[in-house]
Amino acid sequence: MTVGIKSQVSSMLIDAATHYQTIDNFGASDAWSMDPIGKHWTDENKTRVADLLFSRENGIGLSAWRFNIGAGSEETDREIIRNPWRRAEAFRMSADSDYDWSKQAGQQWFLRAAKERGVNTLIAFVNSPPVWMTKNGHAQPDPGVGSTNLKPGYEPAFASFLIDVLKHFRNEGIEFQYVSPINEPTWDWNNSGQEGNRYNNDDLKRVLLEVYNQLKASDLKTKISAADGVEITSLLDDDLFEEFSGEQQYSSGANALGTGKYREYIKCMLGDPELKEAIGHKIASHSYWSDYDKPGDDRLGKLRELLVANIERYDPDAVYWMSEYCILGHDGHGRDFGMDAALRVARAIHFDLAAANAAAWQWWTAVSKEDYKDGLIYTDFKKPGDEQNILPSKILWALGNYSKFVRPGAVRIALNETDEDLASGLMGSAYLHEGERTLAAVFVNDSGEDRRISVSLQGLDVQGGVKVMHTYVTSEKHDLAQSDEVKVSANGTLEGIIPARSVVTWNGEWS
Structure with missing residues (x-):
């Protein structure tokens, strides 16, 4: 099977000010x-x-x-x-x-x-x-x-x-x-x-x-x-x-x-x-x-x-x-x-x-x-x-x-995805841990295409503190393996690819 990259970029927002359950x-x-x-x-x-x-x-x-x-x-x-x-x-x-x-x-x-x-x-x-x-x-x-x-x-x-x-x-x-x-x-x-x-x-x-x-x-x-x-x-x-x-x-x-x-x-x-x-x-x-x-x-x-x-x-x-x-x-x-x-x-x-x-x-x-x-x-x-x-x-x-x-x-925080993303097999959730000073986002890509995503951070002063998100991939070829880092831009935006048929964690620390 040939795996391609979906041309459309999926835009998501992580809002650290919106809290849900504590894990x-x-x-x-x-x-x-x-x-x-x-x-x-x-x-x-x-x-x-x-x-x-x-x-x-x-x-x-x-x-x-x-x-x-x-x-x-x-x-x-x-x-x-x-x-x-x-x-x-x-x-x-x-x-x-x-x-x-x-x-x-x-x-x-x-x-x-x-x-x-x-x-x-x-x-x-x-x-x-x-x-x-x-x-x-x-x-x-x-x-x-x-x-x-x-x-x-x-x-x-x-x-x-x-x-x-x-x-x-x-x-x-x-x-x-x-x-x-x-x-x-x-x-x-x-x-x-x-x-x-x-x-x-x-x-x-x-x-x-x-x-x-x-x-x-x-x-x-x-x-x-x-x-x-x-x-x-x-x-x-x-x-x-x-x-x-x-x-x-x-x-x-x-x-x-x-x-x-x-x-x-x-x-x-x-x-x-x-x-x-x-x-x-x-x-x-x-x-x-x-x-x-x-x-x-x-x-x-x-x-x-x-x-x-x-x-x-x-x-x-x-x-x-x-x-x-x-x-x-x-x-x-x-x-x-x-x-x-x-x-x-x-x-x-x-x-x-x-x-x-x-x-x-x-x-x-x-x-x-x-x-x-x-x-x-x-x-x-x-x-x-x-x-x-x-x-x-x-x-x-x-x-x-x-x-x-x-x-x-850790506290689950808002990660806003579109209904179109969910319908096409892409889903994500985000978690903030004040004690460990970590921000984690877990994505599931159930589709046969690599998915390019752009994620904006807001609601917490992590934009200047989180410089990079470490990536961990589970797929047919990888067992929770560390992959390419995702850099956080000055305006708090991250861009990366979630491979086809994979589960991916982005994990970053802030000072």
Whole structure:
């Protein structure tokens, strides 16, 4: 394919006086591959993986890490969860047993590696309560358990278990900033191939308030992150869901069971004064099935506009986190080490940040052995003795265009682009970090042509202080590679080329 340069110059404006959300972090999770990798790989190979994920010098500099607190399926659910990489150990296997802190040793190795490399947001997340707290004794429900698999009245025991885990790690020098007690409560999870649990909205409230009350009574500083809804549509009020879809209400997952309500999470949590306080005026959701734009089904733009409007309906100051995503559905099958998947992910990141005002963006599983678009890094290792190969994807580097340069505490500022630019596959967002004295702009060019852009800076006295913007490119030929510098003219104008099918970061410092 011959790549040309679009003759028309795209003019953009970065207005540093117009502020949007403050960025909290970019991250990924350890589920569940980091346990076998951490247990069985050599220190040299584990260190390389940790550097790729967490190091700003040798990798993409993730600033958040999600640590899965297992429910014990490794001991009880081998006939249900056949894939050993999708099972998890538990730190405690009965109400009468002692805690065994040697469990999840591989995950613990990477948890410490993240902290050692400066990751400053650690999140403990739970897919299922420990198996001894569930109605059926398993780490996933079955059709007979009712609205949830958590035993009646076990909210205090479940919360106490989480507090014990958080305190243990705090005493070991690792403090979790957040705990997520519930994950994707909408799904029914019946006999699923991984740990999981459903909670209707009443179940959810009981669990979250109990965890909140026990956190308040403890000396922990950990906050709650919730509810990790499975997709944006499950969060919306019924009227806004109908506006988007034409259907009266969200009906996927456990909503079909007749065991309560598993939707409208914004209203459920931000519209409830008790829960709004418990979750710290922050709501977290996943962006699955929210990464495409089709006629009559605009899940990139329109859906996120409704999300923002829905949050503002109950709490204009609430913070939104995008806490999990990979490419699912038919398009998810098969590894993709090229730019097709990377550009799809980069578009999702752009719209989550620039349209949904997400303060955090977190990928699903950091390392995958699967033939699926669910990993930042891939390996063919399956069992001890196999080759410990490390296969970074372009998705890793495209995420790095954001995570390495848009650091916690940065504020998204206005970058005005035209509808024509967006329609033709060119999009950009800009970020100002007062503490690090940096200005970063990230561009996604999803078109087959190089795009020439002219960007004017205004609203901040950086024109005289920023002399040059360093350029970092992810494309078919480059992995977050430093490229030609873009000089800032005396009047605060920058001109450069965003290569075809690439993600590009301009990053500059001012004195």
